Amino acid sequence: MAEVIRRPGAQHGKSPAPNSNGIGNKSSSSSSSSSIDRCKEKRRLRIQVRRESVLAANGRVIPSRRSIAPTPQQDGSNEEIHKQQICGGGGGGMAALEEMRRRVTSYVPVVGAVAFVGRRSKMEDAISVKTNLCSPPINHRLPLHFFGVFDGHGGAHFAIMCKQNMHSILEEEVMGLEKHVGPIDVMDERVLRWAWRRVFRSCFSRTELLALHTCGCCGTRDFRCSCVDRREVLQSGSTAVAVVLTQEHIIVANCGDSRAVLFRRGSVVPLSFDHNPANRADERVRIKVVGGCIVNLDIARVEGVLDMTRAIGDKYLKPYVISEPEVTIERRDSEDEFLILASDGLWDVISSKMACHVVRDCMKKEGPGLITSRSASAATLLTRLALARGSSDNIGVVVVDLNKDNV
Template sequence: MPRTTVPLISRKPSCFYPPTDKLRETPSTRRILQLWLVAARNLGLRRCVEGEETWRMPWLSVPGFPGTINPLVAAKCKDRLHELVKEELEKQDWPTAMEQSLSRMDQEVIAWNANVLEADCRCELQSPECDAVGSTAVIAVLTADKVIVANCGDSRAVLCRGGKPIPLSSDHKPDRPDELNRIHEAGGRVIYWDGPRVQGMLAMSRAIGDNYLKPYVSCVPEVTITDRTAEDDCLILATDGLWDVVSNETACGVARTCLRGSNHSPPNPGAALEGEIEGAATEMSDKACSDASMLLTKLALARHSTDNVSVVVVDLRRGA
């Protein structure tokens, strides 16, 4: 059974919560083994709130947005988006379910912004009811034979297969040719100010929220469905703080090295029962994912990434 671990979030350690198996049966009777989601927006190197957040699986949530920081939209996604995905999967095919889930989340965020009267956090923005808040989201659903990824924003999912990286999502940057055309057709502009930005403000072309930039910024995700194979090593979900300074190839190599290293640590010989052996193997897999996530995070920080660095590594090896 695949496992995952979450490392540092903006240089602060985060908790690890094991995934829930057998979440539900899909209309096509394909059982979901795991559901992982990452919601994030640029935190830079500033601290948003004091104290620790309680991260509830299946979420890794890193909130904020360019210019001024606000954690509330990503936190809202953390509480709701996985529920919406499960609801939509009861009645829709994969692409439609993902699109409807993010559309509903976007509508909830907009309605919530309109009703909030005052901030309840100690961040720099004291008026979360404004339209200038949003979050990216990348969703990965694992079944026994498929990896389904939905992406909205500039986080990224990369599959490591036989030591080679296979991108399962494409970053939604304003200067991506098809995104640039879509923005122009909607009546918007891409202005180059410290990089390409929608209307000179937002450095991504799709997101949840950001109502002040609609319809130029869309919440419609791009969905990929990939067959799993025996050569699959792991899946890496990460924010652009990693991908800005670490290539897909390097990230895949680091993660694969950590996973292969776990093979050299056999279970305790005294673990005679099958359950104990399986538990020992799971523990080794978790540690390997933790090592890979932590190492990738530290690598990005060492390369002076100025964005938040959040990494999830999921072990896809059949024996894991």
């Protein structure tokens, strides 16, 4: 609605009476101008607060009080208007913004995680859960959460090193991003996607390099210890599916055949795609271009050895098997229900759809029972179901509840 501003002394649209010289009253004109300026300033502040409230509701960065400060005037009237606006005299806009920041900062997703040896004699799976990992500029300086599942082959070395170090390396990369590439426009979706891909590719590369030269047991460089045989390390590796959860996005980096899925509006949304030579024509082409081959024995294998085309480690199969992850970024939705990350010990015997329906049923229950949370109950049930369906591998499962009502 348009504002109607009446000048002092005006009655029913009539102009103020002129003085004896035929000139309008100067004091009345000055007062009218001041009143109009104050009304305009109030209106400008209301519009500004509404706009910032919409941004906050969409998860955008919440401005400081300074960002809506009015232009100072000589008569000090704007200072008083601003003081009323942020202290409650002119509405609750800033209070709403501060409450939004408080909720985002204090929110921690409920996570259930299980790593089980299963029917194997050795445990080569590892999982990582790091809530409130850091608050980087790329995420409006709000907290982000990290989850990972790592499935070792040829030994547990690379899976253990990923569990111990990947989150720390990721934190270094994301906190130091602007130092290396300059300020990031976090409001530009394309720039944001480019930045996250850069972060994860560097993170996976550094994690692999560290694992190739460091003992996971004692931390000795170049394996000058008796903990592990370096020749075995060079012939081993690990899958890695890592997820970063922010208030706006789900960022997934995948290398190998561990998998991440999202359940949204009753449907399964795949967040990663297995690097399987039998099902990935693009990966077969990439390997052939660099001189490698896919050999079909019992199943399709790179050089007749490894049944995945990407992994961390496996130095003896370079450059055919690479550690560069595929990165997908999914914008969060109010109807997102949960995430599942798991190794192939689960996915070999349970489809993504079945796993999501099992977890959904667990989430609907009134309480977790003897287990700490619905997420933990769901992860445990998935593990037991995989065993019942004949899984012969280690099983690593992480379930992340995205429903804030369950926190």
